[in-house]
Amino acid sequence: MKSSKRRLAALSLLAVLFATGVSVTASFADSDSDHPVPSLPKGLDPDTDTDPFPSTYKPLPSHPTAIVGAHIFTGTGTEITDGTILISNGKIEAVGENLAVPSGYETIDAHGEWVTPGLIDVHSHMGVYPVPEVQAHSDGNEATDPNTAQVWAEHSVWPQDPAFNTSRRGGVTTLQILPGSANLFGGRSAILRNVPGRTVQDMKFPGAPYGLKMACGENPKRVYGSRERAPSTRMGNVAGYRAAWIKAAEYERKWDEYHRKIAHGDRADPPTRDLQLDTLVGVLKGKILVQNHCYRADEMAQMIDISKEFGFHVTMFHHAVEAYKIADLLKANDVCVTVWANWGGFKLEAYDAIEENAALVHAAGACVTIHSDDSNLTQRLNQEVAEALSAGRRAGLDIPEREAIMWITRNSAKALGILDQTGTLEPGKRADVVIWNKDPFSIYALTQKVYIDGGLAYDRHDPNFQPKSDFMVGQDEGL
């Protein structure tokens, strides 16, 4: 997700170094023995261990499986009316019509049923604002400073949130868990596989890039304005973003300079490590994706300008209720948006929300996804897509279902930087698959089976595959 502009900047830096005769062959990682690199004590160099809370995710048990006879929405914009999916080693092996089922595969007869990729909810607060909603578990907003880029959502996730299970029942196999929107910089998101885990590390999507939650508009200015401190206005918001990026660029420069000196065998004092700036520099380096809560069209345009000023890329605007007003701008800048179908009017910056938003953005050729932001709504993302699609058709936009399903599958994976892993039913990808009893664009459609990495994670007709959180255990003993 590195922006082309950023890549360009890196290349020209190399060119300058070569031109001035400075050797860049001695890389920081493998210095030669003549100039031993004095390594810093553990934890002081932001570049030596960028994954201090590594994923311990293990896919659920799986065996070779053939789902046969289903109406398949592949997530790539195509559909197969009588198709077969072969799954082996947790991966999609093949998808097509009239595929022969190899021996040793369990055959799931899905005639009369529908199949989609596992759904992806790109905006969830499960675990950080779990149910039951109690203050003791209200861990989603570190609303103590407008810049808390140093906090990570995964450190607030309660893996026993019962809502993970109902979300999975709704077909959601991948989640982005975000900090709240109180701050200009809310902190890092966590990308999770929607499997039960004893720890959040057990749920972390291996290799998925982090996101940085940013927030525009009413929330940050209201939270801090009410405390008689900045920001209290939208212009205060923008000054806050820019000041932070200046600090981040300076921090990046200092570390680059330090690493260059050390690589040359020169002595150098390391800068002091700063978790907040580590995250922002991760964005500048294109390794962390900006996930920006931003309702209004004019503010989205300003955020795009800020990204150009400092050389990073906004990956996706969230709750972008006015995206339809700037669909051309979004397309030109390769920025995705994530929206609701029906929500609006609950605050002034959501006043111009229209049901046709997703359809209009899609029709303009920009990248649109549908999100929940809600532990109840996440159970019915397919219905949200159907509602948004229906509004589009009412407006004369002829978008087929096979394309609209991408709003909760392919496009969502793209916006989380995991499209090479999931989001479509294509050979080689993780076998995240949902079987529905009816067309998922029907209100009456219910998931039947949900596979994550080829393992059966939910089965509507088998209580053994309907996991229950620790919290719910024994709650019916007194009944």
Next chain:
Amino acid sequence: MKTLLLSTAVAFAALTAAASAETIAIVGGHIHTVGAAGDIASGTVVIRDGKIASVSAGDHVPAGARVIDAHGAVVTPGLIAADAGLAETEVGEDADAAELGDETAGPGDGTRDLSTQSKSLTAAFDVQYALNPDSTVIPLARLAGITRAVVTPEYGFSGGRNAQPREALFAGQAAVIQLGKGHALLVRPHAAMVIDLGESGGEHAGGSRNAAIVELKDILSDVRSYKANKAAYERNQTRSYTLSKADLEALIPVVDGRMPLQVNVQRASDIRNVLEVAREEKLKVILEGADEGWMVADEIAAAHVPVILDPTDDLPMNFERLHASMENAAKLQATGVEIVVANVAEGYRVRELRYLAGDAVAYGLPWSEALKAVTINPARVFGIADRAGSLEPGKDADVVVWSGDPFEPLSQPKAILIKGEEQPLTSRQLQLRDRYRNLNTAYPPEYH
């Protein structure tokens, strides 16, 4: 200014009279009458003077009638949204307020009238006075097939981190409105007295369920005493009552069993308590919420108490809803409970009402019962079944013609009539849509 308003009103009245005198035939649709005539695979609804004149099988166009072609379409009564904030909330309460904390539980910006922070007003709080016919949310609701709503008061507190619940037992009185353009909104004031019991009720009574029930009984006793001693009260010769005169007056129809007490309650044991109090105090009760209602369905059915519920409430949102289930609606109905499907969500989400009915069907509620739950059942529960809720001769002609199954998102209303008048299929949101359809124009969208 006054003259202008007057002339507008006169013009409206003239328009309304002309439209009402019209005879309309909706021909060829699959009609779900939700009345004695049941379902008619292909029939005609004849509307005269704003009322339904007849509903019958086949195509019957009276002489001079304007025809609405409904062949291949589905015809239903207009939907009724119980538990709604319509016409009293233009810009709703921020959905993020709870997560952001108390300091962000934003002010109403002057458009929210469903609750009060007044310390001296509880049962007498009455939503009939702030109804705003110009609310842009009304056309939006109409486009979702909603033709009437029960505007329901809320408590004057929003769930911020340090927000204190208002110490007032009753939220106030609900009112039924109609959404037809050009008519007065108010149809039936004083439709229900609204109260929370259970967890949030306890919060309004100092922090305990126990206190809420004791306080309720005490107040009902006060109301009866006041009612019997009004003259003495005016002479200051009664014992003192905790509530104001206005509140006491408002509660007289409740103790008389004429006005239903709409009780928001979730936990099974709390529902039992409410049923018991209703029996003791001879109250007419409506349960609202009732996420654990399915666990005591037989008791609710035996008490003939209707339930307003959101079928998609399936999460243990707090400790009184640990057994919330997607099957709540189906189980209650199967046990004989009259259910009303409603949307607890605010703002534009009022348009999700028809989808909620469909969700209940997906989890076992018969389709015809789901349609009742958004038409005739709320009409009955809120006292307007004599004029709305079904397609039967003599009732107001609130009719929706749908392109298909009304619960399906891919269906849309093709025609909407309220009191026999065809409603424009327009809204502020649709105008915004059209303004931004084409972004590549010489003039900015403001010129469109």
